[in-house]
Each structure stands twice: as C-alpha cells, then as structure tokens.
Amino acid sequence: MATHWRLILNGKSAGNDAVRDAVVAMRAGGATLDVRVTWERGDAARYVDEAVDDGVHCVIAGGGDGSLGEVAAALAERHEDAATLPALAAMPLGTANDFATAATIPLDPHDALRLVADTPAHAIDMLRVEADGVRHWCINLASGGFGTEVTVETDDGLKKLLGGLAYLVTGIAKMGRIEPVAAHVHGEGVDWRGALIALGIGNGRQAGGGQLLCPDARIDDGLLDLTIIPELEGELATTVATLVREGRGAALERVGERGRMRAVTIEAQDGEIALNLDGEPVQARRFAIACVPARLRMHLPEHCPLLAPARLALR
Template sequence: MRGLRWRLILNGKSTGNQEVREAVHALREQGVTLEVRVTWEDGDAERYVAEAIEHGVDTIIAAGGDGTLSEVAETLAHRDETADALPSLGLVPLGTANDFATAAGIPDEPLQALQMILAQAARPLDLLRIDAEGDLWWCANVASGGFGTEVTVETDEGLKKVLGGLAYLVTGISRLGRIEPIRARLRTPDFSWEGGFIALGIGNGRQAGGGQVLCPEALVDDGLLDVTVIPELSGEVASTLAALVRGGKQGALEQVAERTRAPWVEIDADEPMTLNLDGEPVKARRFRIDCVASRLRMHLPLDSALLA
C-alpha cells in the first residue's frame, strides 16, 4: 500500500464536497500518496493526465459523473502507450446520474469508492471509439441517440441540481407530445436495420440519461458493443403510455427493442443526428463506432455486473 501514487482529477463543480476531502485525507493516512487536481475548463483533464504520466502515477481517479469519467478515459485512450504502460483508472461518482457507476456497482460514498480502488486490482476495460465524419471521439459508457438523447441534452443544469436523475424524467414528460423518430440505417458484420427509431443505445455500459437501461446485458470486457434500437412506435401516444405503465418502462421497451452484439457498428442517418457520448453531444449524419478491446485498465468491484 505504501508507495502507491494516485492522482485524483476532480470536476470543478464538486470542489466544496466535504466527503471527498475527508476521503482523500483518510487514504493519505493509509500511506497512499494522493494528489488532487481540479478541472475548470476544456483541456484541463488532458494536461493533468499528461502530468500524472510524467510523474509516474500508478492510478488516475476521475471524481465526477459520466462525463468526467469519459473525459479522463479519452485523454488516456488516445495516447500511444499500451494499457499496461498507462496508469490504471478509478472512479469516484459525484455526478447527477452516475449511470456507469450505478451499473458497475461502484460505491456512492467517496471513501468507499477509494477503498474499493485500493482493494481491487485493475481489470481490462473496453472503450468505444467513435468516428463522426472524420472527427474522433472516445466513450467509456454508452453512446445514445434519439428521444433519450434529446432529453439529456435539453435538461436544465439547475433542474439537475435540484432534482437529480428525476430531472431527466421531468424533461422527458414535457417532450412526450413531440417525439420525432430519426430515420437511419445501421450495419454490423452480421446485422442490418433500417427505419425510424426513437431511441438508440450503443453500450460498453448499460444505462444512460439518468437511468435509461438501453443495453441491459452489456459487459465492459467482452470486446463487443451491445446495440439496442427502439423503433418508432405505432398507434396513439396514450396506448404507448399505457404499455409503459402496465409493464414498467423496461418491460414495454423489451417488446419492441431490436438488439445485437458486434465489434463495430456503422450508422447512416437521413439528416444530421446527435449521439450523446456520456454527456458530450456529437452531431453528424454518419458514424462508425468500434469497440477497442482492453484499451485501459480500471478498478471495479469484484462482483460488478459489467464484468464478464
């Protein structure tokens, strides 16, 4: 334990979190050399990751929500070093929704999350690499599109602070009368689909947008993407809502969802569409998403549902 060097990259919105301060102090008392860096603007995570690697840090910990996790993961992923040569990755969930942490079973409390990182060896972690008409992006959790993506993008930051994940539901309800399907074609090595969809999930993780479980069986270490398409719904909105109430949201979606698992997927939409990459909206007509197997190493609970 002594001799470990950690670097915690903290989302600037959480600088006043007393539990994080106490957790950092507790780990230092246990002999971990743990330094904190705070992100305030674009490019901070990139600088802090480069600095940590230069300083020989063993583990880089993203302290924030899904966006902070993906930002740190992306800055590690596009470097030239192999996964074994890079610092391992940890997560202290401090965001509004914490979709990746929830699905992975990472503790909510900062001290428990840090203790888990200390106790569990890092495991291989796949990442999504997204080519949006020549622009390259990385994503650790879920690339989502359609109605849920519009809800996530449109949800007010102030509403998130007050209501947490419930904010996405409130925003979603306000949009129910104006769900416009997105017309697109999807292709994988052995699957093709064409039509209008209201929701799309391409998962390394399982859920996005404050608890929408789009890829219920996704694993982060199987080298494959879990692809879920929810086609446009026929009939009146009222009957759709009745199905949601009777079977629960997930039960209703299961009846209409198209699913496959593949190492890559290509999307060709009739009009520019938005993919939400863990809070980062990217707009294009054509996307190529690849699963880059074992790109990083991450500390996860031994019994995490996301591990094969």
C-alpha cells in the same frame, strides 16, 4: 512499491466536504494522493498527460459520467498500451452517475477510494467513435434519439434540485413532441433502416439518468451491444413512458431490435444525427463505432455486473 494516485476532480465538486474528508483519510492511511481540479475544457486531458509523465499508478475521475468519460478518453487516446498506462477509477459525484450505478461503484467518496486500494485493476473495453472522420472515445454508452434529447435539454438547476429525477421530468415533458430520427444502422448481422426514437450502443448499460438501453452489455467482452427502438405508431407514448419511468429491459425486448457485434455504423438519412457520448453530445452525418478490447484497466467492484462471469472467476 508505494502506489501513487491522482484525483482529477470536476470543478463543480471542488467544495465537497465529503471528498476532502476522503482524501485526508486516505493520505493519513499512507496513500500518495494528489488532487487536480478542472476549470475548463481540455483540463482533464492535460492532467492525464501530466499523470502519465509523473508515473502515476491510478487516475481517479471525480465527477459525473461526463468527467469519467473525459478522463477515460484522454487515457485511451494515448499511444501506450493498457499495461503501461495508469489504471482508471471513478469517484461518482454527478447527477445520474449512470456508469457507476450499473457497475455498482460506491457513491460515497471514501468508499470509492477504498475500492481503488482493495481491488486490482481489470482490463476493460472502450468504444472508438469516428464522427464524420473525427475520433472520439466512449467508456459507457453512445445514445441517440429521445434519450439524447432528454439528457441535452435537462436544466442544470432542475438537476441540482431533483437529481436523477430531473431526467424523468424532462422526458415526460417531451413525450408529446418526439420527432423520430431517420437512420441506416448496419454492422455484423444487422442492416436496419427506418425511423427510430432511441438508440443505444453500449459498452455500459444505461444513460440519461437510468435509461437501461443495453441491459446485457459487458465491458470486457470485446463486443458492443446495440439497441434500436423504432417509431411505433399508436404505442409510441406508452412505450416511451415505460422506458423513461422504469428503464426495464423487458420493454426493450418488446419493442426494440438488439444485437452484439464488434463494430457498427450509423448513417443519417436526412441531415445529421446527434449521439450522446458519455454525456457529451456530438452531431454528424455518419458514425463508425468500434469496440476496442482491453484498451484500459479499471478498478471495479469484486462482483461488478459489467464484467463477464468467466473473467470474474479469474480475479
């Protein structure tokens, strides 16, 4: 049976010649590949619904982490199970491409499409996030504290000029004015209260232009990875500089609290907390986050680091 793909392309990338060439090449090779371009909020969800109705086999998110998260969320929100939904794929075209980098998805548009043709779709988890009773979905990472502020405040013009380095520049500029967030974080085996400067709840591993907040996370283990970086008097500037500059897991082990669980709750102790969900900032007093196992299927590289080794062997 012939396969039918649909590329949902972020409007910012509509004039990308490499994308156009990749689509033309795949069509010349026999692929049925339609393209839809987003213009405003809600377009991606509408195009996903249209793809399901049209019997599309794979929906490809063309854009950055936010575009991938929007398409993945629209798929996850539907009532069908993963086996009957279109598979998901990514064409990384953003500034940071944090999910694609951690998953080793090719950044070249043609190679990203070849990945869809050459690899089977693999079951992946999604994070279901209830923010003061409003449901959201997250494919990569929910991050809070310093990392969220950096991502939200990085200027679009700076991102165009410097790429992922823009997050580093913004982060260094903020180091002298970091305000810790008071929170209660609790779940299986974790009951933490205090002031934090960074928080990561991972399906994926990194966010904010390379900040490696959940270095051991797997996208198919049915569990979320939690990292808390507490306020550290005296060591604060050094610690944050290390995280922003290098994003090393070793720094997390030195200063952070980490755990792995099926669900976690974050409650603000004063006002609201902002979490960045795949690039989308959400503010709430209470976040209830659960890992939903095998919610979608996704085309990933053969030796993707985000897949559990035992499951890789079964492919």
